[in-house]
Amino acid sequence: MxxxxxxxxxxxxxxxxxxxxxxxxxxxxxVLIWLGLRVLRSETALEALGPLAGKLVQAVIxxxxxxxxxxxxxxxxxxxxxxxxxxxTTFVRPYLFVGPAIAVVSIFLVAPAIGTIIQSFTxxxxxxxxLYNYAQAFTDPALQVALRNxxxxxxxxxxxxxxxxxxxxxxxxxxxxxxxxKAFIFLPLCISGAGVAVIWRFIYEWRPPGQPQIGIxxxxxxxxxGEPVPWLQEIPVNTxxxxxxxxxxxxxxxxxxxxxxxKGVPIELMEAARIDGAGELQTFLxxxxxxxxxxxxxxxxxxxxxxLKVFDIVYVTTNGNFQTDVIANRMFxxxxxxxxxxxxxxxxxxxxxxxxxxxxxxxxxxxxQGIGA
Amino acid sequence: xxxxTVEGIPPKTADTTAVRTARAARPRQSSGWVAKVxxxxxxxxxxxxxxxVLVSSFRAExxxxxxxxxxxxxxxxxxxxxxxxxxxxVLTAEDMFEAFVNxxxxxxxxxxxxxxxxxxxxxxxxxxxxRGRSFLFAVVVGLLVIPLQMSLVPLLRLYGNxxxxxxxxxxxxxxxxxxxxxxxxxxxxxxxxxxxxxxESAHIDGATPFTAFTRLVIPLSYPALAAFAIFQFLWVxxxxxxxxxxxGTNPDIAVLTVSLAQLVGSRGAAWHxxxxxxxxxxIIPLIVFLTMQRFFVRGILAGSVKG
Numbered sequence: 001m002x003x004x005x006x007x008x009x010x011x012x013x014x015x016x017x018x019x020x021x022x023x024x025x026x027x028x029x030x031v032l033i034w035l036g037l038r039v040l041r042s043e044t045a046l047e048a049l050g051p052l053a054g055k056l057v058q059a060v061i062x063x064x065x066x067x068x069x070x071x072x073x074x075x076x077x078x079x080x081x082x083x084x085x086x087x088x089t090t091f092v093r094p095y096l097f098v099g100p101a102i103a104v105v106s107i108f109l110v111a112p113a114i115g116t117i118i119q120s121f122t123x124x125x126x127x128x129x130x131l132y133n134y135a136q137a138f139t140d141p142a143l144q145v146a147l148r149n150x151x152x153x154x155x156x157x158x159x160x161x162x163x164x165x166x167x168x169x170x171x172x173x174x175x176x177x178x179x180x181x182k183a184f185i186f187l188p189l190c191i192s193g194a195g196v197a198v199i200w201r202f203i204y205e206w207r208p209p210g211q212p213q214i215g216i217x218x219x220x221x222x223x224x225x226g227e228p229v230p231w232l233q234e235i236p237v238n239t240x241x242x243x244x245x246x247x248x249x250x251x252x253x254x255x256x257x258x259x260x261x262x263k264g265v266p267i268e269l270m271e272a273a274r275i276d277g278a279g280e281l282q283t284f285l286x287x288x289x290x291x292x293x294x295x296x297x298x299x300x301x302x303x304x305x306x307x308l309k310v311f312d313i314v315y316v317t318t319n320g321n322f323q324t325d326v327i328a329n330r331m332f333x334x335x336x337x338x339x340x341x342x343x344x345x346x347x348x349x350x351x352x353x354x355x356x357x358x359x360x361x362x363x364x365x366x367x368x369q370g371i372g373a
Numbered sequence: 374x375x376x377x378t379v380e381g382i383p384p385k386t387a388d389t390t391a392v393r394t395a396r397a398a399r400p401r402q403s404s405g406w407v408a409k410v411x412x413x414x415x416x417x418x419x420x421x422x423x424x425x426v427l428v429s430s431f432r433a434e435x436x437x438x439x440x441x442x443x444x445x446x447x448x449x450x451x452x453x454x455x456x457x458x459x460x461x462x463v464l465t466a467e468d469m470f471e472a473f474v475n476x477x478x479x480x481x482x483x484x485x486x487x488x489x490x491x492x493x494x495x496x497x498x499x500x501x502x503x504r505g506r507s508f509l510f511a512v513v514v515g516l517l518v519i520p521l522q523m524s525l526v527p528l529l530r531l532y533g534n535x536x537x538x539x540x541x542x543x544x545x546x547x548x549x550x551x552x553x554x555x556x557x558x559x560x561x562x563x564x565x566x567x568x569x570x571x572x573e574s575a576h577i578d579g580a581t582p583f584t585a586f587t588r589l590v591i592p593l594s595y596p597a598l599a600a601f602a603i604f605q606f607l608w609v610x611x612x613x614x615x616x617x618x619x620x621g622t623n624p625d626i627a628v629l630t631v632s633l634a635q636l637v638g639s640r641g642a643a644w645h646x647x648x649x650x651x652x653x654x655x656i657i658p659l660i661v662f663l664t665m666q667r668f669f670v671r672g673i674l675a676g677s678v679k680g
Contacts, residue, residue, distance in 0.1 A: 066483075078545065082581070093583075095503060115527035174409075190669070194611075214442070256670055332618075333527060368519050
């Protein structure tokens, strides 16, 4: 049986005369991709077409190059591997399939992560010890503010989105048009952090007293007879204002996971509680909550990780001014604006060290639920 | 991790949904209308922020700066108060049309490249035997925990040395690298569950592993491919950090999020432009959301662990 299959596979192999053709195709594909990349990055190649047409031609070249190019490379690679003797083909082919992914991951994640750890100790001013960047990180007053803010975010943001998401998931289970109602809560998740920042800057817009308030929050405050508040400048309310924007996004995420979990609670369990005289709220707290504990932990840990890495909302609303800075924003500015690479790498490592324990909790929790992670 | 949590939930849900619908149809006690009112309040509160931006983007500059957007609802059908001028202004004078095209040039390949790499890798991890298989797979999954901030500084230098900063291919590869562990993880979970028989019969019929991959694995894995594709598409489209670091702010190459952030910096009080700009950047994600909500939800949930 096995021999018959081997024989047929051998028979199906392409005849020898295709070797030249396959090699020619391989060379052609590589040359085409190289030329395409040259055109794509050249400033002048498409200028003759005029700004609009040039841009559109560039878009077509770029998209075709990226999408078709990656497939063409695999097809060509495979045809070359099949030119080898049968045994060698079987041995080499898995590496052809895995190799590119492993190479990309090594270049873009493994090597840089190791580099970041090393540089955080080696890139110090002359005459300073290897822990200089970390000592800076924990003594620099501005960074104290960022670390404190991350702690405030960590306490308020996951809890806030979890509570509202949980309440909404519990309530929406009882109304008609459930999926429509959910869509409204879920929608912010598809908006970029930059877009969210614009949306909330508009809500917090401040005008001096006496002028018409075009931000809805200050319009509300003044309508109630209060003084308009500069929400994004006034400390400490500005950090809370940013956290509210984050909760606005993250609640949809919490709601979807928890809603699915609530629907998984056996109906008999809830009926039994009701027959025993438990009210709706009691049933929810005593029966539903314990059953969805695992999902609650999942939502909490994933939100906590997202909070630690929060960048774009802060960058576009305040850029960390008025004491609203957070680690990820500070890291970006140290790296990109001040070219302070040693300090930036130390901040990245601090971020990693903060994230890892949360992930460990998350993985343990998933294991406990009987879901291999 | 989450991928499986989510995959694990639907079967349980399926048999209870029928019971639940029946129960919901039954008249409820006093709590019924309380729930309805609360749901309505939260839904309205969650919509107001986006609605304010949408309405303002269609109002004239004078109106936006002199009165609140909610005042249009005094005469909602007085169409003279709406204008498209803000959109034509941001698309031309503020370079947002170019940024829109740049976002497409970045996002489409940055979605297809990691999916292709990951699908081949996931297939090899699941259905072929080779030395180092379990070690390499463990490394790839372990990389899920690394925040992408850990890569930025060394990559920025590497890109400087090879002149890749500010090129589309540079940003495609960066997004591919950052998305790959998750893509391989999701696709492996799916592809490894495909029935063994189909590969055996394909083998007996003389199909090479490559043919089996393109003819069987790709078509059969389309739910997982679609879920990851939507997640990665939205992630890249909405990303600011990676584009800012590796592509930059030059209008020739800046993507929409970068362009919007620039607009906030340069025209921070021009709300008629900022709201229109924000909406230009949101339109594609909103279309994806409204047309593919099911895959979208699955994709967001599956991708929520991404570093």
